[in-house]
Amino acid sequence: MPETTAPVPPWIPAPRPTGSGAVDQSVALWSALAGLGLREAVLAPGSRSAPLVYALAAGEVDGRIRAHVRIDERAAAYTALGIGRHDPARPAAVVTTSGTATAHLHAAVMEAHHSRIPLLVLTADRPAELREVGANQTTRQAGLFGSLVRLAVDLPAPAAEAASATELRTAVSTAARALAVATGEHPGPVHLNLSFRDPLVPRPLPAEPGPAPARIVLTRRTRPAPPTPEPVPVDARTVVVAGDGAGAAAAELAERHHLPLLAEPMSGARHGTTLVPGHPALLREVMADDRHPLRPSRALVLGRPTLSRSVVGALLGAEDVEVIVVDPGPDWPDVARRAQRVVPAAVGEETGPVDLPARQRHLAAWRTAATAAAAALPDSWQRRAALAVWEASTAQDVLVLGSSSLVRDLEQHAGTTRARVIANRGLAGIDGTTAMAGGIALAQERAATGAPGRVRLLVGDLTALHDLTGLLVGPEEPRPALDVIVVDDGGGRIFSGLEHAAAPPALLRRFFTTPHGADIAAAATALGAPAQLLPPSALPAALSAAGEGLRVLVVQETPREVSNNS
Numbered sequence: 332m333p334e335t336t337a338p339v340p341p342w343i344p345a346p347r348p349t350g351s352g353a354v355d356q357s358v359a360l361w362s363a364l365a366g367l368g369l370r371e372a373v374l375a376p377g378s379r380s381a382p383l384v385y386a387l388a389a390g391e392v393d394g395r396i397r398a399h400v401r402i403d404e405r406a407a408a409y410t411a412l413g414i415g416r417h418d419p420a421r422p423a424a425v426v427t428t429s430g431t432a433t434a435h436l437h438a439a440v441m442e443a444h445h446s447r448i449p450l451l452v453l454t455a456d457r458p459a460e461l462r463e464v465g466a467n468q469t470t471r472q473a474g475l476f477g478s479l480v481r482l483a484v485d486l487p488a489p490a491a492e493a494a495s496a497t498e499l500r501t502a503v504s505t506a507a508r509a510l511a512v513a514t515g516e517h518p519g520p521v522h523l524n525l526s527f528r529d530p531l532v533p534r535p536l537p538a539e540p541g542p543a544p545a546r547i548v549l550t551r552r553t554r555p556a557p558p559t560p561e562p563v564p565v566d567a568r569t570v571v572v573a574g575d576g577a578g579a580a581a582a583e584l585a586e587r588h589h590l591p592l593l594a595e596p597m598s599g600a601r602h603g604t605t606l607v608p609g610h611p612a613l614l615r616e617v618m619a620d621d622r623h624p625l626r627p628s629r630a631l632v633l634g635r636p637t638l639s640r641s642v643v644g645a646l647l648g649a650e651d652v653e654v655i656v657v658d659p660g661p662d663w664p665d666v667a668r669r670a671q672r673v674v675p676a677a678v679g680e681e682t683g684p685v686d687l688p689a690r691q692r693h694l695a696a697w698r699t700a701a702t703a704a705a706a707a708l709p710d711s712w713q714r715r716a717a718l719a720v721w722e723a724s725t726a727q728d729v730l731v732l733g734s735s736s737l738v739r740d741l742e743q744h745a746g747t748t749r750a751r752v753i754a755n756r757g758l759a760g761i762d763g764t765t766a767m768a769g770g771i772a773l774a775q776e777r778a779a780t781g782a783p784g785r786v787r788l789l790v791g792d793l794t795a796l797h798d799l800t801g802l803l804v805g806p807e808e809p810r811p812a813l814d815v816i817v818v819d820d821g822g823g824r825i826f827s828g829l830e831h832a833a834a835p836p837a838l839l840r841r842f843f844t845t846p847h848g849a850d851i852a853a854a855a856t857a858l859g860a861p862a863q864l865l866p867p868s869a870l871p872a873a874l875s876a877a878g879e880g881l882r883v884l885v886v887q888e889t890p891r892e893v894s895n896n897s
């Protein structure tokens with residue numbers, strides 16, 4: 332079902348009275364959001380949010396917003412986050428009932444804030460007369476997300492039987508503002524706390540429904556224009572660092588000036604002729620030696636680098652390296668607090684004459700030395716599994732990476748890619764990853780004009796176990812077409828590579844590695860996701876086998892029992 336972009340109407344029809352002010356208001360709200368281009372809503376079951384459910388089926392809204400239902404609110408929120416990640420111009424709404432349900436959205440809201448992903452959070456609440464009096468499932472959820480949201484509105488409940496013209500106009504204008512802010516200059520999450528008074532369901536109308544306005548103005552805010560590039564100095568000893576979200580601009584900048592490109596896997600810039608694959612190990616050597624011939628004197632930083640200490644600490648923290656950050660947002664990355672300039676977008680300006688052959692030799696030296704430094708690192712089956720998934724991903728595909736060692740294996744050892752690579756690097760949580768990838772897969776399928784590329788998720792076993800409910804997609808729900816590849820090495824491998832490796836083995840094992848003994852393939856199967864258990868050698872063939880729907884490939888070095896439950 333490819334998407335179409337309909338023009339935004341200047342107004343929406345006022346909802347036909349439903350006998351419930353809460354449902355009237357919800358119809359107006361969805362109708363406004365649909366008019367402004369919102370296409371997807373992820374809902375978790377609950378009673379207080381019922382008006383929003385009934386309203387989705389109302390004639391004014393029906394068929395314009397696709398609904399997805401998830402039992403776990405965290406999975407619902409991460410699914411919505413994934414939809415917004417796929418196309419930030421088309422964010423999704425997540426809807427919950429009141430009470431503890433709202434707290435389960437917090438992690439996804441945090442990630443959306445730090446990753447600048449639009450996300451519309453709609454929480455249902457009791458009206459003012461039922462707050463702070465011990466009413467069931469009623470808590471202080473207005474403003475719950477604090478400074479993590481770009482906008483928080485606690486909308487009063489409309490009148491019980493019918494929403495007034497002012498109440499409807501307020502809901503519509505608030506929804507329009509929320510969507511505009513979420514997708515505006517500083518994209519991110521917004522929160523509407525919606526109070527609903529009984530009745531929560533449509534009811535037979537009284538004989539004389541009150542007068543309703545014929546139509547309600549729909550505010551459309553102009554999208555922010557892309558920033559104007561500003562000149563930034565470049566010379567032979569400049570490198571380009573591409574972190575999360577850098578995009579192709581980083582690769583273009585590096586290529587135009589023949590500069591070494593140090594690009595993270597999910598930078599959107601892991602391509603081009605100047606990419607230095609395997610840069611982290613080399614950079615450790617380079618930055619440890621003041622007189623190293625490859626030592627840079629300037630770093631242009633695009634996107635937000637988080638993966639390698641050799642980049643974030645050693646390079647960007649070095650006294651002899653001038654740091655220029657290219658970022659349009661107010662929360663630009665500058666962990667070492669050494670950025671001399673921040674520009675919203677950049678165009679390189681050579682500081683002197685360019686000796687092209689010398690620059691090409693310099694670049695070749697970077698690439699050769701990086702390959703040698705990477706080759707000296709110990710091999711692992713986990714790395715080979717990660718590379719198999721990387722190499723299976725073509726330009727039409729999306730590869731979603733969990734947070735942990737696999738993304739670092741790829742940063743160190745993967746080559747170029749034209750696939751879209753996505754990771755929750757906002758806070759690098761191991762939570763919600765499967766649900767987020769599911770959201771991406773749903774959006775990918777909807778946006779495709781032809782056959783959609785395959786969406787694959789690559790995660791460690793703890794990350795997979797942390798979000799098992801991300802696999803729980805009910806039989807009546809649109810099903811994401813997603814391959815979940817779990818590299819199951821019996822716990823968190825990452826900690827053995829950090830300073831904790833020096834801890835007593837029993838302590839490292841129990842408190843950091845966290846062995847679990849869980850049968851992930853069986854758990855996935857129990858949740859309705861077909862699963863296979865396989866050795867690393869069988870992964871390439873399993874990846875190329877035509878996958879349909881949601882399937883889980885659990886890779887173990889020596890599978891406890893090679894099975895095929897699919």
Ligand SMILES: Cc1ncc(C[n+]2csc(CCOP(=O)(O)OP(=O)(O)O)c2C)c(N)n1
Pocket residue numbers: 733734735736737759760761762790791792793794795820822823824825826
């Ligand atoms: C929600 C959350 N809790 C804890 C962490 C800390 N953490 C980072 S990586 C990791 C272990 C991940 O293990 P696994 O998914 O098996 O990947 P591996 O390290 O084996 O590659 C943990 C617990 C986190 N990032 N997010």
